[in-house]
Amino acid sequence: xxxxxxxxxxxxxxxxxxxxxxxxxxxxxxxxxxxxxxxxxxxxxxxxxxxxxxxxxxxxxxxxxxxxxxxxxxxxxxxxxxxxxxxxxxxxxxxxxxxxxxxxxxxxxxxx
Amino acid sequence: xxxxxxxxxxxxxxxxxxxxxxxxxxxxxxxxxxxxxxxxxxxxxxxxxxxxxxxxxxxxxxxxxxxxxxxxxxxxxxxxxxxxxxxxxxxxxxxxxxxxxxxxxxxxxxxxxx
Numbered sequence: 001x002x003x004x005x006x007x008x009x010x011x012x013x014x015x016x017x018x019x020x021x022x023x024x025x026x027x028x029x030x031x032x033x034x035x036x037x038x039x040x041x042x043x044x045x046x047x048x049x050x051x052x053x054x055x056x057x058x059x060x061x062x063x064x065x066x067x068x069x070x071x072x073x074x075x076x077x078x079x080x081x082x083x084x085x086x087x088x089x090x091x092x093x094x095x096x097x098x099x100x101x102x103x104x105x106x107x108x109x110x111x112x
Numbered sequence: 113x114x115x116x117x118x119x120x121x122x123x124x125x126x127x128x129x130x131x132x133x134x135x136x137x138x139x140x141x142x143x144x145x146x147x148x149x150x151x152x153x154x155x156x157x158x159x160x161x162x163x164x165x166x167x168x169x170x171x172x173x174x175x176x177x178x179x180x181x182x183x184x185x186x187x188x189x190x191x192x193x194x195x196x197x198x199x200x201x202x203x204x205x206x207x208x209x210x211x212x213x214x215x216x217x218x219x220x221x222x223x224x225x226x
Contacts (some may be wrong), residue, residue, distance in 0.1 A: 003154075014214045029161035031212075031213075033214065033215075035215075035217075040220070040222075041219055041220065042116075042202055042204075042217035042218050042219045042220050043155075043202070043204075043215070043217045044217070045215060045216070048212065049212060082133070088154065088155065090215070092213060099143075099145065099157060099160050099168070099170065100145070100157075100206075100213070101157060101171075102154055102155035102156075102157075102216060104152070104153065105152055105154050
């Protein structure tokens with residue numbers, strides 16, 4: 001399976017601190033995406049990074065991709081209580097299929 | 113805004129019942145997906161469709177079937193529900209743009225099979 005493996009499974013930090021989540025995978029990818037899920041809801045797309053990109057930013061989010069190590073990280077800077085959620089990486093394989101395979105997620109708790 | 117609407121937010125069914133989960137998207141997306149989400153297992157792909165009347169199995173298709181008669185609608189069918197199909201079911205759609213195939217998710221359907 002080309003499922004991403006996320007680390008850590010759970011993370012608890014204080015408001016204002018930075019949160020880093022990692023995703024490792026085993027196959028070649030076309031792109032890698034990060035999604036957020038608030039409790040009991042659907043997922044919301046955060047950021048997409050293509051296989052030929054190394055870093056992308058969106059507001060307080062920074063994503064890096066190292067295709068030689070087959071890994072990606074999501075950094076949330078200056079976290080807020082509202083960032084409390086589960087975060088998932090999702091992989092689109094290098095083939096023609098359009099499917100996305102998700103990791104198991106990291107649960108982030110930001111304490112006020 | 114793109115909208116993906118799942119017809120039922122909560123369902124309770126009995127073992128052996130036939131269950132239909134409906135999903136409709138309003139942005140003319142080519143791809144549609146059904147995932148199930150269980151604690152500790154993340155999201156697992158059941159089926160996806162990249163065009164009308166086309167479908168492909170995901171990682172866990174057993175016990176499920178799908179129907180896509182119209183581009184905007186993708187239905188998940190449990191022919192004979194079992195208790196191990198109690199789960200959160202998430203529908204999603206995306207355009208077919210390989211470098212930009214962002215998924216838009218519905219709010220989810222929580223199914224309990226008694």
